[in-house]
Every structure is written in C-alpha cells, then in structure tokens.
Amino acid sequence: GAVVSQHPSWVICKSGTSVKIECRSLDFQATTMFWYRQFPKQSLMLMATSNEGSKATYEQGVEKDKFLINHASLTLSTLTVTSAHPEDSSFYICSAANRGASSYEQYFGPGTRLTVT
Amino acid sequence: GESVGLHLPTLSVQEGDNSIINCAYSNSASDYFIWYKQESGKGPQFIIDIRSNMDKRQGQRVTVLLNKTVKHLSLQIAATQPGDSAVYFCAESGYSTLTFGKGTMLLVSP
Numbered sequence: 001g002a003v004v005s006q007h008p009s010w011v012i013c014k015s016g017t018s019v020k021i022e023c024r025s026l027d028f029q030a031t032t033m034f035w036y037r038q039f040p041k042q043s044l045m046l047m048a049t050s051n052e053g054s055k056a057t058y059e060q061g062v063e064k065d066k067f068l069i070n071h072a073s074l075t076l077s078t079l080t081v082t083s084a085h086p087e088d089s090s091f092y093i094c095s096a097a098n099r100g101a102s103s104y105e106q107y108f109g110p111g112t113r114l115t116v117t
Numbered sequence: 118g119e120s121v122g123l124h125l126p127t128l129s130v131q132e133g134d135n136s137i138i139n140c141a142y143s144n145s146a147s148d149y150f151i152w153y154k155q156e157s158g159k160g161p162q163f164i165i166d167i168r169s170n171m172d173k174r175q176g177q178r179v180t181v182l183l184n185k186t187v188k189h190l191s192l193q194i195a196a197t198q199p200g201d202s203a204v205y206f207c208a209e210s211g212y213s214t215l216t217f218g219k220g221t222m223l224l225v226s227p
Contacts, residue, residue, distance in 0.1 A: 004160075006160075032213065034214070034215075041125045042125075042219075042220075043206060043217045043218060043219050043220050044161065044206070044217045045217075046214060046215070046216070049213070049214060091158075093160050095160075097213070106215060107163075108153075108160040108161045108162070108163075109160050110159055110160045111158070111159060111160045113158070
C-alpha cells in the first residue's frame with residue numbers, strides 16, 4: 001500500500017514553455033502533498049506544501065507564480081513550471097501524507113526529471 | 118573510508134562489512150527522524166525511523182541511533198551488500214514537514 005506515482009517520469013521542453021507534472025496517491029487519500037526539487041548530487045529541498053482544496057504554502061525563495069501547484073482532489077496534485085528556463089532543469093519529487101495517519105508519514109513518488117533546453 | 122566529493126560525502130565499503138552513516142541535524146525541537154535510501158533516478162525509499170523519546174531502533178539489517186545531546190543520528194547497516202549502494206539521507210521533522218540532510222553516497226564493492 002501507500003503508492004505514489006508521478007507523470008511524466010521525464011520531460012524535455014524548450015525554454016519559455018510550461019510543463020505540468022502530476023502526482024497521484026494510488027491507494028490512499030492524501031490530504032497533504034509536498035513538492036521537492038533536487039539538483040544533482042544535492043539533497044531534496046522542499047518547495048511547497050499543498051493541502052487539498054486550499055492554496056499551497058511555498059517555502060522561502062520559491063516563486064509561487066512560477067511554480068503553480070494545484071491540489072484539486074485527495075489523490076491528485078499538480079505542479080506546473082511556467083515559462084521554464086534551463087536553470088529550472090532538475091529532479092522534481094512529490095510526496096503524499098496519508099489522511100488520518102501520523103502527520104510524519106510521507107510517501108514519495110519516483111520523481112520527474114525535467115530538462116529545459 | 119570517507120571522502121568528501123563536490124557536494125556529497127562518500128563512504129566506500131567492501132561487501133559483507135558493516136557500514137555506519139552519520140548525520141548531524143539542526144533543530145533541537147525535531148521529534149521524528151527518518152533515514153531514506155535513494156537510488157539513482159528514483160525517489161527516496163523509507164528505511165527506518167525513530168522518535169525523539171528513543172535512542173535506538175533496530176530493523177532488518179539496519180539500526181538507527183539517536184543522540185539528542187549532540188544532535189547526531191547514525192544508520193548502521195549490517196553485512197552490507199552491493200544492492201545497498203545508494204545515497205542515504207537523514208530527515209528530521211517537527212510536525213508535518215521534513216528537512217533533509219545533505220546525504221551520503223554508499224558504495225559497496227564486491
């Protein structure tokens with residue numbers, strides 16, 4: 001149980017275009033989903049926390065108008081990178097917290113590799 | 118032995134050895150700690166966790182030790198196998214968000 005999927009697993013886009021990444025909890029309801037970014041040989045950095053039906057909370061330094069997060073249902077959150085630039089190339093990972101479980105438990109998706117050319 | 122790469126410290130061991138990966142955490146108010154394993158191109162995989170009211174917890178081939186006095190966490194892997202080669206991250210949590218440590222790359226040679 002507690003499986004989280006991401007789609008796509010990798011994407012290449014041109015500079016200036018927008019890219020949407022989906023995060024789904026497959027077998028549980030997730031009231032909270034988290035989005036992380038990871039650059040090569042670095043740790044995961046939390047970008048934002050999204051709660052179903054409400055606006056996402058962004059970490060300091062993360063542009064909310066550039067990284068649009070929508071958490072429209074208990075099983076789906078999306079991250080849209082708008083007007084992508086090469087410096088946005090990174091590994092984006094989502095996690096989901098199980099409704100009713102300990103607030104500590106997060107289940108991670110497999111990640112999405114974004115390359116902006 | 119240990120070496121520090123461009124961003125990621127690396128621990129190289131022989132198959133069958135015991136591995137110890139260390140982590141210093143920053144927030145004395147954190148009360149939950151987790152170790153994750155991340156293979157190349159994949160998301161983090163939960164290994165073991167420990168709450169702040171404990172100082173040791175054992176799993177299958179893994180043991181986590183917590184020293185709150187010096188804010189130090191360690192992961193011990195017994196009889197390390199080539200399949201254990203990955204990057205290992207510790208993470209701390211105060212309530213709902215996780216803060217990840219810098220990570221250590223474990224390389225296991227046969």
